[in-house]
Amino acid sequence: MAAPGPLSLNTVTVRDAWNLAQCIEGCARHGIPGISPWRDRLAEMGLAAAARRIREAGLRVTGLCRGGMFPAADAAGRRAAIEDNRRAIAEAQALGAECLVVLGGGLPPGSKDLPGARAMFRDGLAAVLPEARAAGVTLALEPLHPMTCADRSVLSTLAQALDLCDEMGEGLGVAVDAYHVWWDPDLARQVARAGRRIAAFHACDWLVPTTDLVFDRGMPGDGVIDLPGLRAMVEASGYRGAVEVEILSRRWWAEDPETVLRIVKQRHATAC
Ligand code: ZN
Helix, strand or coil: CCCCCCEEEEHHHHCCCCCHHHHHHHHHHHCCCEEECEHHHHHHHCHHHHHHHHHHCCCEECCEEEEECCCCCCHHHHHHHHHHHHHHHHHHHHHCCCCEEEECECCCCCCCCHHHHHHHHHHHHHHHHHHHHHHCCCEEECCCCHHHCCCCECCCCHHHHHHHHHHHCCCEEEEEEHHHHCCCCCHHHHHHHHHHHEEEEEECECCCCCCCCCCECECCCCCCCCHHHHHHHHHHCCCCCCEEECCCEHHHHCCCHHHHHHHHHHHHHHCC
16 A cells, blocks of 8 residues: 555644644654644634744645534524634635635534534535635535534534535535544445545544543554555545544643654554
8 A cells, every 4th residue: 555645733632732833843843744733722823923933844734623613503603603714714824724624513502403503504604615715725524423413513424515515516625534434334435426525634543442532532553443444545536635643632632742743653654
């Protein structure tokens, strides 16, 4: 099998120990060519300063996390989400990010209307897509595992994300995150269907047992996902981008980030 595409560090992997400036320096020091920042840390550092430091370090920005989250209890909440996504698109453009990762968002508090929440997601996306196109920012729809449907993502499968891409066209793509799609019996068919619309590939592993559904992701190679198989599938579909390692894990957050980056590099080479 061919060597994996270039490594990118999703900064959530060392979220507790390092701010964005430290992540940029860390990637440069460890020879990691890509970075994918989160917006809270971007705001803390300042957009202009972050863009400059990332450029000076010679890093590519494989994604900005995250936009979307459109469902809300009332019209004011939905408008606020749309405004926030407009800011996220501008930030992604300023960083030269390869995509803005877009999440579904969960059900509004107290709601049992899942189709309604999905319609709100669709409408929010339609509202911001013209800006994304004008900015040249790809909105990468990232379906999350259905266990998160209530509180994080009413967008649960690649098929659902690709239906939206089919409907709305240019400017939309998908982010394939191993943690969220590996279980899907329709995975191979949907990855093939996605083709060149795959805008990002996120790698981590599914541990057995998983002790927390959000914050116990595994280091590539420590779990049950056939990551090289999934990568081959994505590449056969035409994806030529980075392998972005994204690990939300209390276990890894407690480690020295220098150690985490060393292991991430090793596993990128041997387990992705
Ligand atoms: Zn992801």
